[in-house]
Every structure is written in structure tokens, then in C-alpha cells.
Amino acid sequence: RQQLYTEQDAQNKLPKAVAAKNRLRQINTEVKIEALVMDAQPANLESIVQTADLIIDATDNFDIRFILNDLSHKYEVPWIYGSCVGSYGTTYTVIPNVTPCLHCILKKVPVGGVTCETAGIISPAVQIVAAYQITEALKILVGDVEALRHTFLTFDVWNNQHAEFKTGKMKSYECSSCGSARTYPYLAYENQLKTEVLCGRETVQIRPSQQHLHNFDELEKRLKNQGKV
Numbered sequence: 001r002q003q004l005y006t007e008q009d010a011q012n013k014l015p016k017a018v019a020a021k022n023r024l025r026q027i028n029t030e031v032k033i034e035a036l037v038m039d040a041q042p043a044n045l046e047s048i049v050q051t052a053d054l055i056i057d058a059t060d061n062f063d064i065r066f067i068l069n070d071l072s073h074k075y076e077v078p079w080i081y082g083s084c085v086g087s088y089g090t091t092y093t094v095i096p097n098v099t100p101c102l103h104c105i106l107k108k109v110p111v112g113g114v115t116c117e118t119a120g121i122i123s124p125a126v127q128i129v130a131a132y133q134i135t136e137a138l139k140i141l142v143g144d145v146e147a148l149r150h151t152f153l154t155f156d157v158w159n160n161q162h163a164e165f166k167t168g169k170m171k172s173y174e175c176s177s178c179g180s181a182r183t184y185p186y187l188a189y190e191n192q193l194k195t196e197v198l199c200g201r202e203t204v205q206i207r208p209s210q211q212h213l214h215n216f217d218e219l220e221k222r223l224k225n226q227g228k229v
Ligand SMILES: [Zn+2]
Pocket: 100, 101, 102, 103, 104, 105, 172, 175, 176, 177, 178, 179
């Protein structure tokens, strides 16, 4: 279902950001693209979001989306949520200080349920979500806010279901991400997920509390008697 990447990119072990940049540059050499290969943590994302006109969610987990939601409100940058799994997709456009935020609507980071690890994703679900996101992005970037959708949209393209609901009354003035006494809880280190099972790779990513170079030989010695590796 990948359109940006080739088998050659995988064989070359190119980071996805770099491979995506290369492919997009092949389509249009005049587009300016900055590919950043890094972990999406608040400390890394803050400086990028501050100068952005818009955030388009192409992530694969809700922990990152709640971080994006807090950053969007902290720096007043609109963001367009999009997610899919199996044949199901959902998208919503968040305008800081105008619409309810993702935290208002979902209340907390969803846990459990199917993931791309267990259910996979079919290509049309991704393309439909992306088409809705990009249309909303164009409206924001040309300033046509009147045309924005203002609904939380979900669909299941396999089972021919489509639903959207209006969110206007879902804004919570006590919301800790967008309310009057906001604290941006998902930017606090203690609320961030420290480990992540990476989709389809039998790999667990561990996020340390601070960036430093690890001595893996030393680490192996220390962990040797702690369990099976
Ligand atoms: Zn909120």
C-alpha cells in the first residue's frame, strides 16, 4: 500500500523521511522539503511546531496525537487528525480556540482495540483519510475557514459505512489541553509512553528520559540476569 517507497529503499535501509523526500523531489524538484530523522517527542517537536502554519497527522499512535494536540494549542497551530486501521478510517480538524480539541472529544488516550499490528490496513482507507485531510489543509492554507467541515468523520470502506457527527457542543472548558486553565498534560514527561511496540517488526522502542549515547555492551552486562532476551 506504500506509494512513497520502493523495495530498493527498503534494501538500502533508507529512513522513511529521507526516502519520502527523494520520491517527492522526483515528482517536483522545486518543492522545498526538509526531512528530519528523529523521534517524535515533545522536546523535538516544539521548535518545529512553533514555526509551522499547519500540522497534518500522519502518525500511527494516539500517544503522539495527544502530544500534537497539546502542541497545537500551546502554539495556536491548527492540526488535522487522521487515523486508520483495517478498512476503517477517521479524521477531524482542530482549530485552536475555535473547535473542541481531540482531548475534549476522546477524553483520554484510547487503549486496546485493533491496531495496524493486529489488523493491518488496506490502502483505500489510508487514501480516503489522506484525501479528507489534504482538502481541509488546502482550505486552512488559503484561508477559507468557512468551508471547513466541523465534523468528526468516520467510515468503514469495506462495510459501506460512513458517519460524521458535529462536535460544536463537545468543547470542555475544563479541558487540560484547550480549556481556560490548560496545563498541556501530554507534554509532561511523566505522561508520555516510554516504550512502543513498532508495527509489524517484532521490535520494542524504548524512549529514555534524556538523550545520551548508550554503551550497549555495558547495558547487556547489566541486563544479562534480568530475564530472557
Ligand atoms: Zn480540549
